[in-house]
Amino acid sequence: MRLMKRLFSVCLALIMILGSVVSTAAETISELEAKQAELESQQAEYQAKLNKSNSAVAEKQEEVDALVGQVESVTAEIQVCYQKISIYDKNIAEKQKAIDEANQEIDANMNTLRQRIKTIYISGDVSALEIVMGAKDFTDFLDKLQLVQYVSNHDAELINGIKKKLNTISSEKQALEKDKASLEEEHTTLTNKQEELTKLLDENKETLASLQSDVKDAQMKLSLSEEELNKLNPQLQALVRQAQQQEAAAQQAATSSSSSSSSSSSDDEEESIDYSDNGSGETSNSYNAPSQIDAGDGWTWPIPGCYTITGGYGEGRSYESHGGTDIAAPIGTPIYAANSGTVIDTSNDCSHSSAGVGACNHGGGYGNHVWIQHDNGYQTIYGHMINTAVSTGEYVSKGQLIGYSGSTGWSTGPHLHFELRINGVRSNPMALF
Structure with a gap:
């Protein structure tokens, strides 16, 4: 009887100790579960930030792509303006050359006219009438009259033709210079637009880089949170198994105590264990542990x-x-x-x-x-x-x-x-x- 009481006391103490351990394990499990819930909440928060950052990056990338397209288009227009201005410069240079040649021709004819007038003046300022009246006969008169008219008409036509040609070329040159000035204004406008777009593009690229940095930061935080959660799960599972095993051990200790008590009351005789079928193809629903594994x-x-x-x-x-x-x-x-x-x-x-x-x-x-x-x-x-x-x-x-x-x-x-x-x-x- 003393042995039975002593054994019962030992088992009771063991159950109390195991119960305390299970309670401590339960508290630790509760703490880990709270930590797990916190990590899962953080993961959801980081995932939401990541999704928002990815959406912002996509939108900003579209803006950057559009600006790049605009800058490329304006740059192409500027190149066309450069080419057109170059053509205008060439045409204006050709017109200027023609004007210079016409002026040289006028100068040459004017020199000739001046020389002829000078000769007439030196010879005594003979008028056209005096030249005609000095004819020897009628035939000579007709010849001199025709010569005077020819010289006069030729000089007039020559001077007038050159002046007309010069006016035409000058008008064409003025038109070209006007078109060139208009084109230069367009070129200036396009250049200013290009500078504005380039500045806006640079600003958007900086914003895009900042958003991409936010994405990387959110991804890193999410990854770290996942790693921490993955490390926590095995610990939690191990503690759950430990608590279950300790609880099972406590139950087994209680069962063993009860079994020992029954055995002592029957002169410590071991109860036989039947592991065979019970006649219906089923084993008994509950039995004690075998004395040896x-x-x-x-x-x-x-x-x-x-x-x-x-x-x-x-x-x-x-x-x-x-x-x-x-x-x-x-x-x-x-x-x-x-x-x-x-x-x-x-x-x-x-x-x-x-x-x-x-x-x-x-x-x-x-x-x-x-x-x-x-x-x-x-x-x-x-x-x-x-x-x-x-x-x-x-x-x-x-x-x-x-x-x-x-x-x-x-x-x-x-x-x-x-x-x-x-x-x-x-x-x-x-x-x-």
Whole structure:
């Protein structure tokens, strides 16, 4: 009786200690969840800023592209103006040359006329009438009269023709100079416009660069927030598993205390454990842990500390006969290889893990699972894990950690689906123990 009381006291103390640890873990989980919520809120804020910055960059880029097009168009117009002014300069130069030649011709004829007048003056200022009246005979008179008229008319026509030509060329030159002046005004206007557009373009480029910097800053902050959140998630998952394991250990301690009490009251006799079918193809729904992990031909219980059977082998289901044994276990409870062998199949990407919510046929209904090939045609399957700890092709030893319990795949609650196949045929896994 004393031994029973002492054992009960030790178990009670252990439960209190574990309860305190679980409470502390819960507080830490609460803090991490608050941090997680804060990071997620920051991510949403940074994403919104990033989207806004990207939109502003796109709009400003359109403005910059439009301004670049305008600057290029005005520059092309200025080049055309340069070419037209060059042509006007050439034409004006040609007209000026013609004017200069006409003036030279006029000067030459005027010199000739001056020389003739000078000769007449030296000879005594003979008038045209005196030249005609000095004819020897009538024939000579006619000749002299005709000569005087010819010289006079020729001089007049020559001078008048040159003057007319000079006036025409001068008018053409003035028209060209007027057009050139108008074109130079247009050129000045275009140059001023080009300068304004270039200045506006430079300002918009500076704004665009600033917006692009904002985008990079938002992307960096978002990336850092994601990295911090990614680092936080494994910590949170580990603490959840730790809290669940500690809670399971506390429950197991309480169960062991109750079992020890019953054993002491019956002269410390061990209660026999039946792992066989109960006659209906189902195993019993609950039983105590085996006294040793190893049982049968070197096999070990896959999930120590969890011994409540929620579904037996051969149990009738609406869709088929149950092909394995379901062992209740909190999410995150460690699962170990029942014996040594090679992992021939794994799956670790099922997205749902809530009990009874969104159950799916992922992994053939096993969800995240591990499939091990043992000696003598034996195979074991461990289904509905929250995540696995081994990879396909890996050799595992008996008792090696292979994953953690969950509720993935076709599952309505946290548990381990433990299945045995012998030469490909499903068999009762409880026969191993």
